[in-house]
Amino acid sequence: SQTIHQWPATLVQPVGSPLSLECTVEGTSNPNLYWYRQAAGRGLQLLFYSVGIGQISSEVPQNLSASRPQDRQFILSSKKLLLSDSGFYLCAWSRIGGSTDTQYFGPGTRLTVL
Amino acid sequence: SQQGEEDPQALSIQEGENATMNCSYKTSINNLQWYRQNSGRGLVHLILIRSNEREKHSGRLRVTLDTSKKSSSLLITASRAADTASYFCATLRGGSYIPTFGRGTSLIVHP
Secondary structure (H helix, E strand, O other): OOEEEEEOOEEEEOOOOOEEEEEEEEOOOOOEEEEEEEOOOOOEEEEEEEEEOOEEEEOOOOOOEEEEEEOOEEEEEEOOOOHHHOEEEEEEEEOOOOOOOOOEEOOOEEEEEO | OOOOEEEOOEEEEEOOOOEEEEEEOOOOEEEEEEEEEOOOOOEEEEEEEEOOOOEEEEOOEEEEEEOOOOEEEEEEOOOOHHHOEEEEEEEEEOOOOOOEEOOOEEEEEEO
C-alpha cells in the first residue's frame, strides 16, 4: 500500500529564516506530487506540482520554491520566510495517467512565522 | 478564480440528523470529488462522481451531480459526532489532471 510522509509536523520559525519541508511517498513510482497551502479556515491553494524528477511547475508567484531531487521526494523551501508564509502546508500525490486523479494527502506541516 | 464553492460555509447539527452540503462550479468538468479534513490533518478522499453520473452512494454518503446547474451535493445520513470535519469538493476540468478545491464546509455534529 502507498503512504505519504511529511515532516516536520509543526514548525515555528522567525521572519527571515530559511525553510525546508520534506515530503516522501512510499509504495508507488513516478507519482504526480503537489504542495498546497491552507490558511486558517480556508481552502487549499496549490503552490507547486511536479510530474517527474526535476520538473516543477509553480502556480503562484511567491517567496517559496520547490524541488524534486528523487522520484518520490518533494521539498518545499524558502531562503527568507515572511509572516505571510504562515499556514498549514500539505503535500499530496496522485497517479500519473490515472483516470480519476484522486489525490492522497500527507498529514501536513503547521508553519508559524513569528 | 475559485472553481468549486461549497455552501454553507458552516453547518451545525445534532447527532442522527442528516447533513447536506452543496458545491457549485463554473466550467465543464470530467469529474467531481469530495474530500474530508479533520482538524489539523490532511484531506481524505471520500467519493468521486463522473460527469456522466447523476448519483452515487458510499455507505452513509450520497453524492448527486447536476451538470446542467453545475452543482453537486453531499448528503451524510444519520450523522455521528465523528463526522465533525471540513468537507471539500474538488473539480477536475477537461484536459487537466489537477483538481481545484473549494473553500469547504465546516460541519459540527453535536452528540
